[in-house]
Amino acid sequence: MKKNTFLFDFDGTLADTNQIVIDSWQHTFKTVKGELGDEKWILSTFGEPLWFSMENAFPEEDVDEMIRIYRGYQKQHYKEEIKPFPGMVEVIKELKRRGHKVGIITSRLRPTTEIGLEKFGILDEIDAIVCGGETEEHKPNPEPALLGLKKLNSKSEDAVMIGDSSFDIICANRAGVTSVMVEWAITGHGENSQEPGAVAADIPDDNKPDLFIKKAEELLELA
Numbered sequence: 327m328k329k330n331t332f333l334f335d336f337d338g339t340l341a342d343t344n345q346i347v348i349d350s351w352q353h354t355f356k357t358v359k360g361e362l363g364d365e366k367w368i369l370s371t372f373g374e375p376l377w378f379s380m381e382n383a384f385p386e387e388d389v390d391e392m393i394r395i396y397r398g399y400q401k402q403h404y405k406e407e408i409k410p411f412p413g414m415v416e417v418i419k420e421l422k423r424r425g426h427k428v429g430i431i432t433s434r435l436r437p438t439t440e441i442g443l444e445k446f447g448i449l450d451e452i453d454a455i456v457c458g459g460e461t462e463e464h465k466p467n468p469e470p471a472l473l474g475l476k477k478l479n480s481k482s483e484d485a486v487m488i489g490d491s492s493f494d495i496i497c498a499n500r501a502g503v504t505s506v507m508v509e510w511a512i513t514g515h516g517e518n519s520q521e522p523g524a525v526a527a528d529i530p531d532d533n534k535p536d537l538f539i540k541k542a543e544e545l546l547e548l549a
Contacts, residue, residue: 329504329548331485332421333474336432338372338490339508340414341442346400346407347372351383353399354392358384373491375433375464397435404438410446411510413542422451424549429454429474431487431497433464454478466496471503486548488539492529499533506545507535 337343348368355363363383371379380392421428428451432439436457443449454477456470463469471487487498490511498505529535539545 327504327548329426329484329486331427331429331475331478331480332418332545332549333429333431333471333485333487333498333503334414334418335487335489335491335494336430336434336439336442338511339488339494340410340418340430341446342409342411343404343407343442344372346404349403349407350396350400354396355383357395358387358392373489373493375458375493400438405441405445408442408445411508411542415446415448417542417545418448418451420546421549426549427453427478427480429456429478431456431465431470431474431494433458433493435459465491465493466500468497468501471497471501475501475503486545488545492533495529495535496533499536504537504548505535506537506539506548508542509538509540 334340337347348365351368351371352362352365355361371382376393376396377389380389380396384392418428430439430443430452432455434457436455439455439457440449443452454474456474456477458464461467461469461473465471472482475482475485482502486504486506487494487501488506488508489495489498490508495505495507
């Protein structure tokens with residue numbers, strides 16, 4: 327099952343943005359409600375499009391304003407707090423060395439996605455990026471993955487998509503792409519959502535990941 331195209335989610339898969347996301351949420355809760363939010367609930371939103379989570383968190387508020395508060399905090403602290411998950415940078419560089427195509431499929435906006443990739447020293451290694459707001463439909467709809475394949479001139483049967491949330495896995499499966507879930511994921515909606523891998527329990531049986539990986543280096547077995 328060798329592949330020539332590797333599509334990576336950003337948050338929670340390539341980049342450990344967990345703490346900055348939690349802090350951005352808590353800043354928003356503190357600003358709007360005067361108190362901190364439930365961290366367990368915040369963790370359960372990981373992997374969701376931000377607007378979707380904001381609508382659920384603040385149904386009486388203007389979603390655009392909530393997102394402005396959230397992103398304002400994140401913009402100030404983002405670059406200093408994010409870091410790559412172990413092995414991911416090295417794996418992407420090795421995939422490129424072997425002549426494979428690498429893309430990023432993320433719900434994050436392009437500016438902060440590129441800031442993160444540049445900080446990790448791999449922005450120039452990425453052949454195509456599809457970010458939030460650049461497609462009509464969002465994950466779990468297959469459109470972001472399909473656009474990535476189009477940009478890379480790749481076929482779905484030759485591609486693998488790596489993610490940490492049900493949104494990533496269902497998006498990949500619907501696009502006909504081999505789906506891989508990282509076992510360091512802490513996304514999910516169950517009572518153990520903060521535990522690595524708990525998100526898999528939330529995915530319908532007909533949309534389970536094709537593969538799980540515990541270490542980034544396992545991706546090289548597909549290359």
